Each structure stands twice: as structure tokens, then as C-alpha cells.
Amino acid sequence: xxxxxxxxxxxxxxxxxxxxxxxxxxxxxxxxxxxxxxxxxxxxxxxxxxxxxxxxxxxxxxxxxxxxxxxxxxxxxxxxxxxxxxxxxxxxxxxxxxxxxxxxxxxxxxxxxxxxxxxxxxxxxxxxxxxxxxxxxxxxxxxxxxxxxxxxxxxxxxxxxxxxxxxxxxxxxxxxxxxxxxxxxxxxxxxxxxxxxxxxxxxxxxxxxxxxxxxxxxxxxxxxxxxxxxxxxxxxxxxxxxxxxxxxxxxxxxxxxxxxxxxxxxxxxxxxxxxxxxxxxxxxxxxxxxxxxxxxxxxxxxxxxxxxxxxxxxxxxxxxxxxxxxxxxxxxxxxxxxxxxxxxxxxxxxxxxxxxxxxxxxxxxxxxxxxxxxxxxxxxxxxxxxxxxxxxxxxxxxxxxxxxxxxxxxxxxxxxxxxxxxxxxxxxxxxxxxxxxxxxxxxxxxxxxxxxxxxxxxxxxxxxxxxxxxxxxxxxxxxxxxxxxxxxxxxxxxxxxxxxxxxxxxxx
Numbered sequence: 001x002x003x004x005x006x007x008x009x010x011x012x013x014x015x016x017x018x019x020x021x022x023x024x025x026x027x028x029x030x031x032x033x034x035x036x037x038x039x040x041x042x043x044x045x046x047x048x049x050x051x052x053x054x055x056x057x058x059x060x061x062x063x064x065x066x067x068x069x070x071x072x073x074x075x076x077x078x079x080x081x082x083x084x085x086x087x088x089x090x091x092x093x094x095x096x097x098x099x100x101x102x103x104x105x106x107x108x109x110x111x112x113x114x115x116x117x118x119x120x121x122x123x124x125x126x127x128x129x130x131x132x133x134x135x136x137x138x139x140x141x142x143x144x145x146x147x148x149x150x151x152x153x154x155x156x157x158x159x160x161x162x163x164x165x166x167x168x169x170x171x172x173x174x175x176x177x178x179x180x181x182x183x184x185x186x187x188x189x190x191x192x193x194x195x196x197x198x199x200x201x202x203x204x205x206x207x208x209x210x211x212x213x214x215x216x217x218x219x220x221x222x223x224x225x226x227x228x229x230x231x232x233x234x235x236x237x238x239x240x241x242x243x244x245x246x247x248x249x250x251x252x253x254x255x256x257x258x259x260x261x262x263x264x265x266x267x268x269x270x271x272x273x274x275x276x277x278x279x280x281x282x283x284x285x286x287x288x289x290x291x292x293x294x295x296x297x298x299x300x301x302x303x304x305x306x307x308x309x310x311x312x313x314x315x316x317x318x319x320x321x322x323x324x325x326x327x328x329x330x331x332x333x334x335x336x337x338x339x340x341x342x343x344x345x346x347x348x349x350x351x352x353x354x355x356x357x358x359x360x361x362x363x364x365x366x367x368x369x370x371x372x373x374x375x376x377x378x379x380x381x382x383x384x385x386x387x388x389x390x391x392x393x394x395x396x397x398x399x400x401x402x403x404x405x406x407x408x409x410x411x412x413x414x415x416x417x418x419x420x421x422x423x424x425x426x427x428x429x430x431x432x433x434x435x436x437x438x439x440x441x442x443x444x445x446x447x448x449x450x451x452x453x454x455x456x457x458x459x460x461x462x463x464x465x466x467x468x469x470x471x472x473x474x475x476x477x478x479x480x481x482x483x484x485x486x487x488x489x490x491x492x493x494x495x496x497x498x499x500x501x502x503x504x505x506x507x508x
Contacts, residue, residue, distance in 0.1 A: 051141035058149040061128045068121035070296035076456030077298040085472035090329030112492040129157040131177035151210030155220035158203035165196040189500040224284035227392040229253035238464040263394040269350040283392040295385040299374040301325040313357040319383045411435040482506030
């Protein structure tokens with residue numbers, strides 16, 4: 001089985017340099033809405049001839065996936081948690097009107113010109129996965145290499161489409177790579193979301209069958225595939241009326257991962273430490289590595305510029321970056337503080353930083369507060385964006401297990417799983433004791449908010465539990481006018497390039 005190493009990285013980088021060289025031609029040649037960088041445009045005649053062509057391209061899918069999720073306004077935070085709204089988010093610089101895009105996302109008042117509505121790079125990664133799935137079965141290579149490449153591409157395509165269909169509902173479902181300027185895929189229409197979900201399920205089945213080993217957490221491992229399988233299954237059950245078969249599917253996936261306290265790190269903060277990457281709790285991550293010139297991520301928007309922080313506190317403890325855009329709301333700050341004061345919640349200091357760190361005013365130090373996780377290298381005068389971003393970690397598996405048991409009305413089992421999370425957080429056994437539907441639902445919401453802030457997890461969990469309306473009541477008000485308020489509009493740029501695309505109903 002292959003492993004992600006320096007040699008593979010070099011090969012992948014060489015391929016991507018070649019792709020970049022033809023990108024200008026491709027963007028001109030195919031004026032479709034997806035703006036796909038046709039990574040096999042240059043390879044259709046001579047690239048897919050040997051094993052390394054396939055395996056290198058499989059690694060390239062993750063490079064392109066990363067390129068999508070490190071964009072300033074296209075990432076797991078903007079595409080999820082920022083939309084929880086004023087319950088979580090409030091006192092950032094955006095309140096002064098500096099960025100209407102951010103304001104629109106936070107308040108679910110986006111329109112088709114919002115930067116976060118763009119899906120171009122997501123579909124570029126889908127196209128790369130399609131190419132591997134097309135050519136891997138026929139290129140001469142060992143069975144092990146072929147199995148690995150097909151498994152990786154199937155997982156990646158399922159993961160990418162899972163994001164797309166949850167965000168936009170009906171989306172173009174492309175299963176073949178774009179290899180010609182006349183390709184039908186250049187101008188696709190939206191496919192019914194049911195078809196997309198069915199294809200995701202088939203791709204997950206393929207990934208389960210083909211990804212049978214591996215420890216490299218920057219690509220698919222069996223645990224990563226089963227995390228996607230479990231999340232997909234619970235989503236289908238809770239939001240798509242999928243039925244009990246999906247609960248059985250989630251149960252199968254979570255049993256394959258194994259639910260216990262063994263892989264929960266004792267120290268919550270160490271999960272995110274820049275010097276502790278790919279630790280035991282990490283299941284699937286976005287690779288940031290400054291030595292490979294791979295840096296980026298949305299977390300820089302949480303941190304203050306040097307002009308607002310007293311010199312004595314710059315980088316210790318306050319990370320410094322260019323502009324602070326996002327901060328917790330006063331309400332959520334009170335939730336965090338209460339959890340620490342009443343229950344000695346050990347997570348809070350990692351999730352939230354507050355103190356008299358600002359430049360003095362009449363001899364009184366101004367208070368600085370901000371989220372305090374996912375910090376990069378702070379050894380220089382400005383934070384380096386080299387902290388890995390976590391797509392899946394083991395605590396999510398534990399919470400999904402608790403949620404599964406909630407849906408099955410096994411409230412005692414749900415409490416047992418919740419207490420695995422609570423034990424690390426509060427340092428006590430059996431923190432949760434009430435095994436009723438209402439108590440378990442409340443605990444699921446509470447622990448999601450306290451365990452996963454800033455990680456892009458909260459929004460999706462609250463939707464599955466049908467509790468987003470309680471935490472963001474403005475959504476409930478807008479739902480009367482826009483039944484698709486939880487979805488996103490399709491960008492104007494996409495629809496201008498492809499007249500087959502219709503706007504998401506209720507959006508403009």
C-alpha cells in the first residue's frame with residue numbers, strides 16, 4: 001500500500017505545475033459554468049499509460065480538494081458554522097460593515113454575488129476524481145495500486161458531492177472527466193438531489209471495498225471512509241426521510257471505527273497543536289505544511305492585527321494576523337464562560353481567549369477576545385497558517401454514535417457515548433445521567449457547541465437534529481418566505497456561463 005511521502009509529494013507537485021501551465025487554455029476552451037481545470041486535457045493522449053500516472057493523479061485530487069477549502073470565503077467554516085448566526089457569532093470587525101459577504105453568510109441574507117456561493121474549485125476536484133475512476137481500471141498497474149487509486153477517488157468524489165448536495169440541493173452530477181472543448185459536461189444542468197445522494201452512497205460503497213488499509217490521514221483511510229459513511233447515513237435518515245436502513249448503515253460504519261475513550265486525547269488543546277499533527281484523534285485532515293509552501297485556512301480571520309494588541313502580548317498569548325473578522329457573540333461567550341465556571345470545562349481555554357491584552361487607553365488595558373484554536377506557527381511576528389484543518393476527528397465518531405442511539409430511542413446508550421466526551425471535558429464520570437429523549441437531545445446540542453466551535457461541524461449537526469431553528473430563530477422567520485433557506489444560491493458567474501442552470505428557488 002502506498003504512503004504519502006516526499007517522493008509522492010514531488011511527483012504530485014510536478015503534475016500540478018503542468019496542470020497550471022495549461023489552465024489558461026482550458027478555462028478559455030470550456031466556458032461551462034464549472035470552470036473546471038481539465039487535469040487530463042493534456043493527458044488524454046499520453047498520460048494515462050503507467051501506474052505512477054494514476055497514483056500521482058489520485059494524490060492530486062486531495063491537492064485540488066485542499067485548494068477549494070483554503071479559500072478565504074469557501075471553506076468548512078463559511079459553508080457551515082458561520083450560518084449558525086447570532087447565537088454563536090457577533091462582535092467581529094464585520095459589524096462595522098467592512099465585508100458584506102461575511103454579513104450575508106452570518107445572517108443568511110446571501111445573494112448570487114456572494115463569494116461563498118462559488119463552487120468552481122470543488123468541481124475541479126470532482127473532475128480529477130472522475131479522471132482517476134475512468135482510467136485506473138485499464139492502466140497497467142499492480143492490483144494493490146489500482147485498488148488504492150480507485151478507493152481514493154471514490155471517497156473523494158463522495159466527500160465532495162456530499163458537500164455540494166447539502167449546500168445547493170440539486171447540483172450538476174458529473175461522473176466523467178471533461179476531456180474536450182465540446183464535452184457535454186461543460187454545460188451541465190442540475191440533477192435532482194435524490195440522484196446525487198444515490199451516487200454518493202454508491203461511491204461510499206466502492207470506497208469501503210477498496211480502502212482497506214492505510215495510515216496517512218491526509219488521504220482516505222478506512223476510518224475516514226467510515227466517518228463519511230456514518231455522517232451520510234445519519235443525514236439521509238434525519239433530513240431526507242431515508243428510513244431505518246440508514247441507521248443500520250451508520251451503525252455498521254461506527255462499529256467498524258470502534259467507539260471507546262481510547263482515541264480521545266486526554267488534553268483537548270493538544271488535538272489542534274501545530275506540533276502534534278495527525279495525532280491519534282485525527283481521522284482526516286487538510287495538509288498545511290510551510291516547508292512545502294502549503295499554508296492557508298479560514299482561521300486567520302479570528303485573530304487580531306498587531307495594531308490592536310499590546311506588544312507584550314503579541315503572539316503570546318494573542319496570535320497576530322492582518323485583520324480580525326470573526327468573533328463569538330456575547331451570548332456564546334457567556335455559554336463558554338458558564339461551562340468553565342460551573343463545570344470546569346477544560347475545553348474553554350482552547351476554544352476562547354480573553355484578557356486585558358489590547359493597547360492601553362488612559363492606562364487601562366483594553367480587552368481582547370477571540371476564538372483560540374487552530375493556531376499556526378506563532379514563533380515569528382505574524383502567525384504562519386500551517387495548522388492542519390481537521391475534516392474528521394475521533395470525537396465526531398463518538399458524537400455520531402450518541403446521535404445514532406438517540407434516533408434509535410436508545411437513550412441510555414446515547415448517554416454512555418456522551419459521557420465519553422464529557423469525561424475529558426469535565427473530568428468526572430457519568431456527567432450525564434438523565435436518559436430521556438429531551439435530555440439527550442439537549443446534551444447532543446450542548447456538547448456539539450462546546451466540543452466543535454470553529455471546526456465547521458455545528459451547523460450540520462443542528463440541522464440533523466432539527467434544532468437549528470431554535471439557535472437561529474431568524475432562519476425560522478425567513479423559512480416562511482424561502483423554503484430553501486438552509487440551501488445556498490448558485491453564483492451569478494456560474495449561471496451567466498451556463499444558461500441550463502436555474503437558481504435555487506427562493507434565492508436571487
